[in-house]
Amino acid sequence: MPLRDEWCDLARKLDWSFSYADERAVFPEALCGTPWLSAREWREWDEPFRSTFSEYVATQHRKEVAFQAIAEALGRVEDVAKLDPGWLSVVKLHMATLPLAEFAAMVGNLRSARFGRDSAWRQTSLLGALDELRHTQLPLRAMHDLVRWDQQFEWTHRLLHSSDWIAVAGRHLVDELLLGSDAIEFAIGTHFVFETGFTNLQFIGLTSMARESGDKLFEQMLQSIQTDEARHAQIGNPVLRKLVQVDPARAQRLVDKWFWRSFRFFAVVTGFAMDYLTPLSARRGSFREFVEEWVVDQFQSSLDELGLARPRYWQAFLDALPIYHHMLYASAYSYRATTWFDFVLPGPDERAWLAEKYPSTWPALAPVWENITERWRAAGPGVEWFTHGTTPVAFCNLCQLVLCGGTPTQNSAVFVERGGRRHVFCSEPCRELFEAEPERYAAHRGVVERILSGEAPANLLELLKYFGLSEANWGRDIRSGDYPFLRDEKGEP
Numbered sequence: 275m276p277l278r279d280e281w282c283d284l285a286r287k288l289d290w291s292f293s294y295a296d297e298r299a300v301f302p303e304a305l306c307g308t309p310w311l312s313a314r315e316w317r318e319w320d321e322p323f324r325s326t327f328s329e330y331v332a333t334q335h336r337k338e339v340a341f342q343a344i345a346e347a348l349g350r351v352e353d354v355a356k357l358d359p360g361w362l363s364v365v366k367l368h369m370a371t372l373p374l375a376e377f378a379a380m381v382g383n384l385r386s387a388r389f390g391r392d393s394a395w396r397q398t399s400l401l402g403a404l405d406e407l408r409h410t411q412l413p414l415r416a417m418h419d420l421v422r423w424d425q426q427f428e429w430t431h432r433l434l435h436s437s438d439w440i441a442v443a444g445r446h447l448v449d450e451l452l453l454g455s456d457a458i459e460f461a462i463g464t465h466f467v468f469e470t471g472f473t474n475l476q477f478i479g480l481t482s483m484a485r486e487s488g489d490k491l492f493e494q495m496l497q498s499i500q501t502d503e504a505r506h507a508q509i510g511n512p513v514l515r516k517l518v519q520v521d522p523a524r525a526q527r528l529v530d531k532w533f534w535r536s537f538r539f540f541a542v543v544t545g546f547a548m549d550y551l552t553p554l555s556a557r558r559g560s561f562r563e564f565v566e567e568w569v570v571d572q573f574q575s576s577l578d579e580l581g582l583a584r585p586r587y588w589q590a591f592l593d594a595l596p597i598y599h600h601m602l603y604a605s606a607y608s609y610r611a612t613t614w615f616d617f618v619l620p621g622p623d624e625r626a627w628l629a630e631k632y633p634s635t636w637p638a639l640a641p642v643w644e645n646i647t648e649r650w651r652a653a654g655p656g657v658e659w660f661t662h663g664t665t666p667v668a669f670c671n672l673c674q675l676v677l678c679g680g681t682p683t684q685n686s687a688v689f690v691e692r693g694g695r696r697h698v699f700c701s702e703p704c705r706e707l708f709e710a711e712p713e714r715y716a717a718h719r720g721v722v723e724r725i726l727s728g729e730a731p732a733n734l735l736e737l738l739k740y741f742g743l744s745e746a747n748w749g750r751d752i753r754s755g756d757y758p759f760l761r762d763e764k765g766e767p
Contacts, residue, residue, distance in 0.1 A: 307458025380406035402506035466510030486556035545599025655756035672704035
């Protein structure tokens with residue numbers, strides 16, 4: 275029998291010339307990507323893993339056995355109930371957003387398995403699709419038995435099908451990136467920027483915090499997913515390398531765009547988790563520190579290797595890094611009933627840690643939490659309150675996140691008049707991205723647009739029902755104001 279090395283490359287490279295069909299008809303530019311290149315120009319495409327299907331199945335079987343063993347041993351209600359309640363909100367947030375993104379990524383990989391321009395690219399994408407289907411199923415399976423104990427875990431399945439504002443923002447990103455992009459843009463935006471540039475925040479940063487929090491199930495799941503991501507993330511680099519050769523301006527534009535959009539998404543998913551919801555004793559660094567190490571340093575070195583410049587919005591990203599997710603968290607805390615997970619009020623120790631990690635921006639943010647702390651002291655423990663009355667918040671017409679860019683004293687919102695309608699954006703980068711491709715974004719109906727059209731109610735209490743939330747599962751302060759530092763006058767922050 276031939277050795278693996280004797281047949282593997284031949285089996286991976288199975289492209290052929292078409293005799294009775296035009297290559298452009300078989301691989302149309304609209305789906306394969308711009309600029310259109312013949313198969314001959316893609317035949318040097320390669321990636322380092324070169325997995326065969328039989329090897330893939332054997333490896334995934336071992337991972338499934340390992341994960342199932344952890345789930346059976348440590349995934350019971352009594353095990354999860356021992357975890358810090360703040361960490362449980364990390365789990366609820368991530369377990370709900372994972373299936374939304376991973377299922378869309380499965381579809382995107384399947385499209386690349388058909389329209390990728392090299393057979394090795396298509397084969398690797400097919401294995402990537404199987405990966406993403408598995409990543410969709412892992413959280414759904416792991417959280418299923420917890421729903422009877424805590425209804426917020428039901429959002430692991432529900433978020434994808436809801437109209438909650440976080441779901442609207444998440445779908446706006448993943449629908450464009452994972453479902454609406456051609457094979458070239460999908461490979462660069464997903465595999466190079468999103469997976470290579472940002473997901474290490476999850477798979478390295480949050481994995482270490484899961485370990486310190488005593489959550490072996492979440493740790494094992496992230497590790498199991500990370501090894502898959504490392505393999506199919508390799509698709510992006512050779513695609514981007516080819517695009518740099520033939521159309522460097524387009525290559526730079528795609529990197530610019532998806533870098534900014536990815537940062538906005540991870541500011542919610544990872545920024546909340548690392549700097550607020552993870553218990554202080556389990557934090558292994560701030561969101562800013564992890565981004566500086568795994569995005570600023572690692573991603574920039576990848577760009578240098580390809581001869582690309584820093585993303586166009588690099589300075590805006592650096593300016594937002596020490597403050598944007600803090601502004602977003604404070605906004606979400608005030609509107610906490612609009613989410614399916616609970617929020618932590620940072621106490622004196624947490625605020626001292628945040629002041630140390632964010633010395634340039636925390637002085638502007640500290641008064642916000644001082645006011646919220648005083649409100650809790652006045653209300654007393656167990657008396658849930660909200661700062662917003664019944665008025666819904668406004669959202670960016672590009673990223674669909676809350677209009678909370680800038681600082682507490684100077685919001686960075688900007689406006690554009692188009693087609694008789696005013697579009698509002700949280701930042702200049704979001705405005706520029708919108709104006710560069712208005713045909714992609716102008717018709718999108720966010721939460722505010724749905725309210726104005728009468729589809730969604732304007733009253734916030736009714737809007738919660740529209741989001742799919744009820745008193746049994748909407749977000750609250752994690753301790754309902756019953757913090758020791760609120761009872762101790764000497765614990766004044």
